[in-house]
Amino acid sequence: MSADTTSRPAPAIPPVLAEVVRSGFVEGRHRGSLVLLGADGAVELALGDVTSPVFPRSTNKPMQAAGVLRAGLQLTGERLAIAAASHSGEAFHRDLVQKMLTEHGLTAALLRCPEDLPLDPVEAETYLAAGAVRDRVAMNCSGKHTAMLAASALRDWPLESYLDPSHPLQQLIRAVVEETSGEPVAATGTDGCGAPLLAISVTGLARAYRAFVLAAPGTAERRVADAMRAHPEYVAGTRRHDTWLMRELPGALSKMGAEAVQAVAFPDGRALAFKIDDGGGRALRPVLARALTLAGVDAPVVSRIGDVPLLGGDEAVGEIRAVF
Numbered sequence: 001m002s003a004d005t006t007s008r009p010a011p012a013i014p015p016v017l018a019e020v021v022r023s024g025f026v027e028g029r030h031r032g033s034l035v036l037l038g039a040d041g042a043v044e045l046a047l048g049d050v051t052s053p054v055f056p057r058s059t060n061k062p063m064q065a066a067g068v069l070r071a072g073l074q075l076t077g078e079r080l081a082i083a084a085a086s087h088s089g090e091a092f093h094r095d096l097v098q099k100m101l102t103e104h105g106l107t108a109a110l111l112r113c114p115e116d117l118p119l120d121p122v123e124a125e126t127y128l129a130a131g132a133v134r135d136r137v138a139m140n141c142s143g144k145h146t147a148m149l150a151a152s153a154l155r156d157w158p159l160e161s162y163l164d165p166s167h168p169l170q171q172l173i174r175a176v177v178e179e180t181s182g183e184p185v186a187a188t189g190t191d192g193c194g195a196p197l198l199a200i201s202v203t204g205l206a207r208a209y210r211a212f213v214l215a216a217p218g219t220a221e222r223r224v225a226d227a228m229r230a231h232p233e234y235v236a237g238t239r240r241h242d243t244w245l246m247r248e249l250p251g252a253l254s255k256m257g258a259e260a261v262q263a264v265a266f267p268d269g270r271a272l273a274f275k276i277d278d279g280g281g282r283a284l285r286p287v288l289a290r291a292l293t294l295a296g297v298d299a300p301v302v303s304r305i306g307d308v309p310l311l312g313g314d315e316a317v318g319e320i321r322a323v324f
Contacts, residue, residue: 012048012049013031014031014032014033014048014049014277015031015032015047015048015324016029016030016031016323016324017030017031017032017034017047017048017274017276017283017287017322017323017324018030018276018280018283018286018287018320018321018322018323019320019321019323020282020283020310020318020320021310021318021319021320021321022310022312022317022318023312023317023318024318030260030276030277030278030280030282030283030287031048031276031277031278032047032048032260032274032275032276032277032283032287033046033047033048033049033050033054033202033274033275033277034046034047034048034050034202034272034273034274034275034287034291034324035047035050035202035203035206035272035273035274036206036270036271036272036291036294036295037203037206037207037210037269037270037271037272038269038270039268039269039270040269041207041210041269043203045294046203047274047324050201050202050203051201051203052201053186053187053199053200053201054199054200054201054202054205054261054275055187055189055191055197055199055259055261056197056198056199056200056205056257056261056263057191057192057197057257057258057259057261058086058140058141058191058255058256058257058258058261059205059209059255059256059257059261059262059263059273060177060191060197060198060257061083061084061085061086061144061255062084062208062209062212062221062224062225062228062253062255063173063176063177063180063208064083064084064144064148064173064176064195065080065083065084065144065147065224066173066176066180066212066220066221066223066224067169067170067172067173067174067175067176067220068083068147068148068150068151068169068173069220069223069224070172070175070176070220071151071152071154071155071168071169071172072151072154072155073147073150073151073154075147075227076223076227077227077230077231078096078227078231078234079096079100079147080223080224080227080228081227081228081230081231081232081234081235082096082097082100082143082231082234082235083143083144083146083147083224084143084144084224084227084228084235084255085140085141085143085144085234085235085236086119086140086141086235086236086255086256086257087119087140087142087143087234087235087236087237088118088119088120088123088140088236088237088238088239088240089116089117089118089119089120089123089124089127089138089139089140089237090118090120090123090237090238091123092233092234093142093143093234093237094118094137094138094142096143096234097137097142097143097146098137100143100146100147100150101137101146101149104146104149104150104153104154105153106146106149106150106153108135108136108137110149110159111136111137111139111142111145111146111149112145112162112163112194113136113139113141113142113144113145113193113194113195114136114139114192114193114194115133115134115135115136115138115139116134116135116136116138116139116140117134117138118138118140119140119237120237120239120240122239123237139193140193141191141192141193141195143234144193144195145193145195148162148163148169148195149162151169152167152169155168155169157169163194163195163196164196165188165196170196173196173198174196174198176220176221177198177200177208179211180207180208180211180212180221181200181201181204181205181207181208181211182204182207183200183201183204185198185199185200186199186200186201187199192258202273202274202275203273205261205263205273206263206265206271206272206273207271208263209253209255209263209264209265209271209273210265210269210270210271212224212225212253212265213225213251213253213265213266213267213269213271214267214269225253228246228253228255229246229250229251229252229253232245232246232247232254233247235255236256241254241256241285241288241305242254242255242256244301244304244305245264245292245301245305248299248300248301249266249297249299249301251266251267252264252265252266252267253265253266256284258279258281259275259276259279259281260275260276260278260279260280260281260283260284261273261274261275261276262274262284262287262288264288264291264292264295266295270295270296272291272292272295274287274288274291282308282320283320285305285306285307285308285320286306286308286319286320286321286322287322288305288306289302289303289305289306289322290306290322290324291322292305306322308320
């Protein structure tokens with residue numbers, strides 16, 4: 001049998017978004033895709049493939065929180081913020097999740113997120129030094145899972161299958177993702193926490209965040225955006241860049257996800273989203289800082305986010321820098 005010699009176009013090589021520079025020598029590169037939307041929603045900058053689907057990972061959480069509200073669960077303030085969180089597992093995060101479980105007549109045993117240590121490494125050291133062990137409440141997605149359980153209990157939907165993609169709550173969440181992104185979900189996977197993971201493009205992701213900040217007051221989407229922006233320390237943590245950005249740029253909505261995904265939107269309709277192809281989280285902050293600059297943001301927090309030194313021993317000997 002002869003070999004298939006049908007010519008196929010070679011896949012496009014994604015552009016380099018960041019370089020790893022050690023002692024003046026470029027020792028690594030991170031490629032990816034990035035999109036910037038203007039205030040009118042039009043694409044102002046597209047780097048790489050911004051239309052093919054990616055797994056947005058935890059940048060999906062605002063959409064998941066809006067689905068919980070659409071199910072009828074009444075959450076406000078810090079409770080709604082932590083429902084959309086990848087929290088650091090600091091004591092105030094763990095305390096609030098436990099309080100929410102109690103308020104809704106639930107227990108941590110019902111959570112289907114994995115047992116884990118606090119996401120923040122400083123907090124994890126303190127946690128372990130106190131003799132604590134891996135726990136579902138400490139896991140960064142525990143606020144989201146608690147809200148999903150509470151919404152399911154409210155509607156008398158099955159608790160044991162609340163993460164099944166066919167569960168009524170997950171169908172509501174899928175509707176939010178498709179409506180706000182303007183795209184059909186291209187694939188369904190399983191996230192690190194066990195929840196359904198819905199694939200859309202980075203352009204769709206940016207449009208979804210734009211939809212949240214522009215949504216009418218009182219809608220599920222706007223309520224989530226307002227809670228996240230009012231209580232960013234519950235969305236992330238005291239040592240996290242999403243907290244810094246939402247604290248120092250009033251009106252900004254910001255959320256990162258695993259595998260180096262990031263989305264940001266501003267109240268005037270500007271938005272951005274990107275994905276680092278290799279999942280290299282070390283490149284996320286420099287790429288974000290450069291994208292913010294190109295989006296017209298001029299504030300000290302941009303430099304703080306973009307400052308990612310490369311260490312040799314205990315000294316800075318290089319940097320991870322954006323190159324677009």
